[in-house]
Amino acid sequence: MGDTTVLAVENLSVEFRSRRRIVRAVSDVSFTLKAGRTFALVGESGSGKSVTSLAIMRLLAAPAGRITGGSVTLHAPDGPLALTALSERAMRAVRGRQIAMIFQEPMTSLNPLFTVGDQIAEVARHHLGTSRAEAFKGAVALLDRVGIPAAAHRAHAYPHELSGGMRQRAMIAMALACKPLVMIADEPTTALDVTVQAQMLELIRELQDETGMAVLFITHNLGVVAEIASEVAVMYGGQIVERGEAGAIFAAPRHPYTRGLLDSLPPEIDSNMPVRAPLKAIPGSVVDLAALPPGCRFAPRCAWRQPRCETGAIALDADPANRLVRCVRAQEVA
Amino acid sequence: MFRAVSNRLGSIATVMFIVATVVFVISRVIPGDPASVVLGAAATQDEIARLRIDWGLDKPLIVQYVAFLGQLIRLDFGTSLFLGQPVAAAMLERAELTISLCILATLISVLFGMPLGILAGARRDGLFDRLGSALAILGASLPSFWVGLILIRFLAVDLGWFPVSGWGGPEAGWAERLHHLILPGVVLSLPNAVLLLRITRTSMIDVMSQDYIRTARAKGLGPSVVILRHALRNALLPVVTVIGLTAALMIGRTVVTETVFGLPGIGNLVVQAVLRRDYPVLQGVLMTVAGLYVVINLIVDLLYRWIDPRVRGSLQ
Numbered sequence: 001m002g003d004t005t006v007l008a009v010e011n012l013s014v015e016f017r018s019r020r021r022i023v024r025a026v027s028d029v030s031f032t033l034k035a036g037r038t039f040a041l042v043g044e045s046g047s048g049k050s051v052t053s054l055a056i057m058r059l060l061a062a063p064a065g066r067i068t069g070g071s072v073t074l075h076a077p078d079g080p081l082a083l084t085a086l087s088e089r090a091m092r093a094v095r096g097r098q099i100a101m102i103f104q105e106p107m108t109s110l111n112p113l114f115t116v117g118d119q120i121a122e123v124a125r126h127h128l129g130t131s132r133a134e135a136f137k138g139a140v141a142l143l144d145r146v147g148i149p150a151a152a153h154r155a156h157a158y159p160h161e162l163s164g165g166m167r168q169r170a171m172i173a174m175a176l177a178c179k180p181l182v183m184i185a186d187e188p189t190t191a192l193d194v195t196v197q198a199q200m201l202e203l204i205r206e207l208q209d210e211t212g213m214a215v216l217f218i219t220h221n222l223g224v225v226a227e228i229a230s231e232v233a234v235m236y237g238g239q240i241v242e243r244g245e246a247g248a249i250f251a252a253p254r255h256p257y258t259r260g261l262l263d264s265l266p267p268e269i270d271s272n273m274p275v276r277a278p279l280k281a282i283p284g285s286v287v288d289l290a291a292l293p294p295g296c297r298f299a300p301r302c303a304w305r306q307p308r309c310e311t312g313a314i315a316l317d318a319d320p321a322n323r324l325v326r327c328v329r330a331q332e333v334a
Numbered sequence: 335m336f337r338a339v340s341n342r343l344g345s346i347a348t349v350m351f352i353v354a355t356v357v358f359v360i361s362r363v364i365p366g367d368p369a370s371v372v373l374g375a376a377a378t379q380d381e382i383a384r385l386r387i388d389w390g391l392d393k394p395l396i397v398q399y400v401a402f403l404g405q406l407i408r409l410d411f412g413t414s415l416f417l418g419q420p421v422a423a424a425m426l427e428r429a430e431l432t433i434s435l436c437i438l439a440t441l442i443s444v445l446f447g448m449p450l451g452i453l454a455g456a457r458r459d460g461l462f463d464r465l466g467s468a469l470a471i472l473g474a475s476l477p478s479f480w481v482g483l484i485l486i487r488f489l490a491v492d493l494g495w496f497p498v499s500g501w502g503g504p505e506a507g508w509a510e511r512l513h514h515l516i517l518p519g520v521v522l523s524l525p526n527a528v529l530l531l532r533i534t535r536t537s538m539i540d541v542m543s544q545d546y547i548r549t550a551r552a553k554g555l556g557p558s559v560v561i562l563r564h565a566l567r568n569a570l571l572p573v574v575t576v577i578g579l580t581a582a583l584m585i586g587r588t589v590v591t592e593t594v595f596g597l598p599g600i601g602n603l604v605v606q607a608v609l610r611r612d613y614p615v616l617q618g619v620l621m622t623v624a625g626l627y628v629v630i631n632l633i634v635d636l637l638y639r640w641i642d643p644r645v646r647g648s649l650q
């Protein structure tokens with residue numbers, strides 16, 4: 001199944017409108033998820049990663065958040081589904097069943113008033129009409145599968161009775177309940193301590209091998225990306241600025257922003273990674289999505305800036321090796 | 335459950351002791367003297383003094399205070415200075431009316447305030463939210479006695495749908511009693527319904543923005559399941575507290591309602607007791623209200639434990 005596309009995001013744009021301003025949170029984002037592969041979305045806080053994933057799920061806060069352009073297509077076994085055109089009702093049949101999602105804060109992402117077993121069982125009961133008892137048994141099996149010891153007992157526990165790592169495992173179990181084609185993981189390890197982080201990545205990788213699901217992995221931690229992803233898109237100011245094969249990008253970033261991110265990485269996170277000068281933070285602050293410049297969005301912070309960067313929009317151009325870079329000096333940066 | 339109750343008994347005793355002291359002090363700082371009230375303007379100093387001795391009001395305050403505490407421990411509120419009957423009996427006679435009225439008013443406020451609050455909070459700025467805000471402003475700005483008088487004027491006097499006052503003769507059945515209590519119940523429930531609407535709405539809005547609601551939606555659950563199963567139970571926690579507290583505070587507000595609707599309940603008893611400086615009655619009623627308050631708080635606590643597993647866990 002190696003190269004089967006499961007989810008295609010094409011030219012996706014998202015805006016948040018309020019009376020006073022329009023925030024262009026995502027602009028013209030395209031990528032595809034392949035079965036059994038992990039695609040990573042990286043970028044600083046506020047670059048539009050979560051909004052992209054919520055747009056795929058059509059869970060943007062209505063009425064302020066709106067998909068203003070582009071499409072998302074799910075390639076389900078029984079034919080392609082244009083998610084951006086589905087009715088809300090049909091979309092509900094996709095959420096949790098074809099595309100599952102896990103979030104950054106495992107504590108607050110689980111309902112405090114229900115046992116984890118019930119919350120996991122709810123997915124199968126809702127989508128597959130499984131009986132209560134059957135679904136709960138399924139939940140226990142899933143908890144066992146994600147490595148929770150004494151799963152039959154823990155299924156009766158409430159979220160506050162579990163550690164952070166166990167809660168995140170429970171969230172993963174919930175995501176797996178209907179054997180989804182795609183799992184979106186929005187910073188699933190950020191709130192956990194380092195040893196637990198590593199276990200969680202290992203678990204996701206294992207489950208992916210087993211089920212062949214595609215994973216969209218969102219993070220701002222490049223060390224994590226190096227471990228888990230086969231492809232990466234780097235986002236800045238709601239745009240993809242560089243996209244390509246993970247190893248190639250780490251070896252030779254072409255966009256000044258990607259390069260800045262790699263340079264600001266502390267060396268101890270991953271010793272196999274080529275690290276240039278340690279811990280150089282990117283100067284300046286993140287671009288205001290409500291007042292975007294006409295030219296390159298990164299230009300005000302860029303060391304490679306030239307007058308032509310600030311006049312018109314910069315295209316995301318492909319190089320011969322199928323790497324996409326949104327920079328007029330990509331060849332020089334490398 | 336038993337443990338939770340027994341854990342609190344100690345603190346309840348302390349609270350009741352403090353309340354008793356405050357009640358005693360308050361009833362004695364009200365200016366005026368019951369003996370001169372009962373004997374009228376023509377009484378001589380001698381007659382007044384004799385009556386005060388009969389009632390034990392000549393003794394030092396500290397002695398009266400200790401006697402009062404001693405009675406309370408035996409759950410004895412003494413005898414009314416004016417009614418010629420024990421305070422407990424006087425209260426019991428009127429309790430049925432007031433308790434029925436408060437329960438009815440609480441039911442009305444829950445039935446109107448909560449569903450509207452849930453709908454308003456689940457869809458912020460939606461139709462129900464606008465409707466709810468309008469009703470809340472209206473309800474909060476109208477004084478109860480005025481609403482009561484308007485309702486009596488139109489629904490009772492003009493249309494004759496409801497009785498104008500009282501709550502039926504001694505032989506009246508429950509249906510007739512209920513008929514009499516509907517208007518006062520509505521009036522009494524108004525501020526509570528408004529408060530409940532606002533608290534439920536705020537609580538719903540807060541809960542709807544929580545991560546676990548996003549999780550529920552990401553599971554593919556529809557809006558009714560998300561709201562009724564995942565949001566409502568969480569939103570209920572502060573609401574339960576408010577229902578309990580307003581129910582307890584309502585007894586104080588029955589004073590006005592009972593006066594407007596001519597109902598012979600506890601509120602009415604309090605008005606008479608204050609006007610005549612009937613200390614034992616005043617003390618008895620205040621202590622009972624405080625006791626009810628404590629009991630309702632205990633019930634709220636137990637409800638909390640039933641709803642929220644986090645609270646359940648912390649006491650074990």
Ligand SMILES: Nc1ncnc2c1ncn2[C@@H]1O[C@H](COP(=O)(O)OP(=O)(O)OP(=O)(O)O)[C@@H](O)[C@H]1O
Pocket residue numbers: 016023025043044045046047048049050051052061064065220289
């Ligand atoms: N409901 C909303 N209303 C208005 N603006 C929003 C809303 N949600 C997100 N945004 C804006 O969209 C932009 C992108 O946010 P997003 O959450 O996608 O960032 P992110 O890349 O996930 O960052 P982080 O690493 O902090 O999670 C932000 O500038 C944010 O202000």
Ligand SMILES: [Mg+2]
Pocket residue numbers: 049050051186
């Ligand atoms: Mg995010």
